[in-house]
Amino acid sequence: MTLIYQINRSKRRRNLAIKVAKGKLEIQAPWHMPEATIRAFVNDKHAWIDKHLQRQRRQLDALAPRLWESGERLRWLGEPMTLKVATATRKSVERYGAELFVTKTARSQAVKEPRLTIISWYKRQAEAWLDDFFATWPEHHGLTPSTWSIGDFTSKWGHCTRKQALKFTWKLWIAPPWVVRNVVIHELCHLKEFNHSKAFWRLVEQLSPDYQAAEAWLRQHGVTVLNADYLDYCDENSD
Template sequence: MATAREPEYRDGHGFIAEVIRTRRSKTADIRVEDGAVSVVVPLNTPAEKIDQLLVTKRRWIKEKIALQQEATPVRAKRYVSGEAFSYLGRNYRLKVEAGNFAPVKLVNGRLVVTVPGGAQQPHVIRNALVRWYKRQAEQKLLEKVTRYAPMVGAHPAGVGVRSFKSRWGSCTAKGAVEFNWQIMMAPTRMVDYVVVHELCHLIRHDHSQAFWREVERVMPDYQQCREWLRENAAKLVFESP
């Protein structure tokens, strides 16, 4: 079994870019999602070439980040130490430290973010947290799909994590299930419901009574979960600084 690579980051001077190395990529591809920048490159691309690409595309990247920040409602979050962030229904306090950019860590009940400039760069802190939530989503949702798929009797072609504006998950035409990473802010039981819901769509592609019977067979309390998500959806939004 291949070992997971350590997260790799490059300083874009105003943003931090996550480097994703893959054998499947022949050329470099820059992505800006939820204000977070990533660069997908062939496996052995030198760091110097990545830095050069970021310099070349810097204006485009900054424009993309600005547009995404404008599209996200401005709320109360300031991304400073002491603020609370929900993860699987439990609140964790943010601790911001100044230093070389490092992946977010959950330590002693605190979300520790280390970025150059510390609290002086709230958008960089937000982007670091977004990356952390997405990584947790990739791991936890795969675990939950593996657990519930045999109960549902469904066999998804794959499991993905995406950014959705108004839904918690979906099924692709190829039979894969995809989930909104922001569901990781909800309590665990709500995450379970979303997983079961999408797996049941692999059997029933509508919201007929037969579909809901499939959901109820695995989760008798699904109606309470559905109602909780309906009432609390507005709170499960990753706010802009």
């Protein structure tokens, strides 16, 4: 199989890097590196690239594109919910067990309104989850953020600023609870170690012993969970 890829050159980059995203291959290369060197590198990593590309494509193919219509599967903390959309005089959103009921107004642009209503539901629920989390987070760890909030990132799960503020994407709460917890702890550890040094990972391991499984989960499922066209994942491990 011939690999099709895009080369992105950067003046700041020193080494070659492979990026497999949304079922596509991208090579990040230093500005002046000869094309032949890049090709040799890609050939060398062919098996690895192929494995990851195929896995991502399988994941994308296994899910239907999100249309925000009745009958679609959504998830809250990994638990599946069936979406039920109806028209009413005003907007509303309510979860009853395994169903999420959303109403849209007759005047709305059909697709946009349930989507925005549901996203704001996720954001409110995620904020409440974080409030509960921090209410029980032990003070003796010495890791206390100045604020926390929910955002809309598409290529990362969360971040920590120099001002000790934590922010997470609402899409994180599509993942199972143990994965969510790991991401929050990861960002909390940045309050002490503003880097990904050995000391940082030691701290993460201490506070979240299963962090490696969570990191693997995020790497595997990020391709569809963070993707606005899917916002879901397949349960079965396709490896």
